[in-house]
Amino acid sequence: MAIVRxxxxxxMSQAVVFGQMIFLAGQVAETKAGHSVTEQTTExxxxxxxxxxxxxxxxDHILSATIYLTDISTFEEMNLVWESWVxxxxxxxxxxxxxxxxxxxxxxxxQVTAARK
Amino acid sequence: MAIVRxxxxxxMSQAVVFGQMIFLAGQVAETKAGHSVTEQTTExxxxxxxxxxxxxxxxDHILSATIYLTDISTFEEMNLVWESWVxxxxxxxxxxxxxxxxxxxxxxxxQVTAARK
Amino acid sequence: MAIVRxxxxxxMSQAVVFGQMIFLAGQVAETKAGHSVTEQTTExxxxxxxxxxxxxxxxDHILSATIYLTDISTFEEMNLVWESWVxxxxxxxxxxxxxxxxxxxxxxxxQVTAARK
Numbered sequence: 001m002a003i004v005r006x007x008x009x010x011x012m013s014q015a016v017v018f019g020q021m022i023f024l025a026g027q028v029a030e031t032k033a034g035h036s037v038t039e040q041t042t043e044x045x046x047x048x049x050x051x052x053x054x055x056x057x058x059x060d061h062i063l064s065a066t067i068y069l070t071d072i073s074t075f076e077e078m079n080l081v082w083e084s085w086v087x088x089x090x091x092x093x094x095x096x097x098x099x100x101x102x103x104x105x106x107x108x109x110x111q112v113t114a115a116r117k
Numbered sequence: 118m119a120i121v122r123x124x125x126x127x128x129m130s131q132a133v134v135f136g137q138m139i140f141l142a143g144q145v146a147e148t149k150a151g152h153s154v155t156e157q158t159t160e161x162x163x164x165x166x167x168x169x170x171x172x173x174x175x176x177d178h179i180l181s182a183t184i185y186l187t188d189i190s191t192f193e194e195m196n197l198v199w200e201s202w203v204x205x206x207x208x209x210x211x212x213x214x215x216x217x218x219x220x221x222x223x224x225x226x227x228q229v230t231a232a233r234k
Numbered sequence: 235m236a237i238v239r240x241x242x243x244x245x246m247s248q249a250v251v252f253g254q255m256i257f258l259a260g261q262v263a264e265t266k267a268g269h270s271v272t273e274q275t276t277e278x279x280x281x282x283x284x285x286x287x288x289x290x291x292x293x294d295h296i297l298s299a300t301i302y303l304t305d306i307s308t309f310e311e312m313n314l315v316w317e318s319w320v321x322x323x324x325x326x327x328x329x330x331x332x333x334x335x336x337x338x339x340x341x342x343x344x345q346v347t348a349a350r351k
Contacts, residue, residue: 062121063138083127083128089125090120091122092140093130093131095143096219097143097187098217098218099216115120115135
C-alpha cells in the first residue's frame, strides 16, 4: 500500500494517509497564535476540517485525538469550542494533558488520527 | 468500514473500533481519584480490561500504550502495578512521560491502542 | 491477524507489528543518556532505524511521530538532527511537546508509528 502525504516539507507532513487511516500532524493556530484559547482552538479545528477534507475524511471519522494545553486550567475553555464542533455521539477517543509547546504563542495543540470515508 | 463507538458522549467516546483496530480514550481512575498511584493505576487497568472486552479484545492484544504521570517520581510505583497486569512477552510498545492531567485528583492517565482478537 | 513483537520484556516490547502497521516504544538514548540533545537524538534515530529494519520497514515509511523534550528550548537543536535524518518530502506527521521523562538523564524521547514496506 502506498503512503500519500499532504503539505510535506523537510521536517514533517501535515497529513499522511496509509490505507484507510489518516494521521495528522499536531495542529497549532496559524493566524491566531498568541490569541485566546478559544480563538486558537477554533482555528485549529478549522485546520483539521480542511486537512481531513483533502485526505478524504471529515470530523465524524476521527478515531482518536490528543490535546495538549500549556495551561490545563484552560481545559473547559477548550472543551466549549470542541463540543460545539464535534457531532454528539460521533466523538473520538481522546486524551488531554498539559504540556509546553514549540513556541510560547501556542497554548493549544491537537493531533488526530482518522479513518477515510 | 464502519466506525463503532462505545460510551459515546458529547465530548468523546471511551472506545472507538475501526476495522481490526481499537482506540481507547485516556483512562483516569473513576472511583480512586485522589488516592495513591497504585490504587489509581489498578482501577485504570481494570477499566481498560472492561473496555477492551466490550470492543472484542483483551490486554494481550494492546499494540501501544501512552502513560501520563503528574509526578514522574511515581514511575516505579506505576510500573509495579503495570507489570503485575500485563502478560510477560505479550507486552505492548509503550511511552511514559510526566504531564499534568485534567484535574488535580488524577495523577495517572493511560491511553491504549489495541487489536481485535 | 497475528501480533508480532520484538525485544519483548515484562514491561513493554520495543516494536509491535500488526498487519501493515508497526508501533515502536518511545525510544530514549541507550549509551548517550546524559549527553547533549544532539547526541541523544542521533542515537535515538539510529535505534529507530534498527527497530524498523527488524520489523520490515524504514524511516521513509514512518506515518506519525511524537517527540518529547524535557526542555522545549532544545527544539531547534533536535530539529537539526531530525531534518538531516528524514528524507525530504517523505516526512511523517509529527507533534513535539515538552515533558519530563522517566529519568533525568533522558532529555529526548521519540515514539513512532510506521507502515511495513
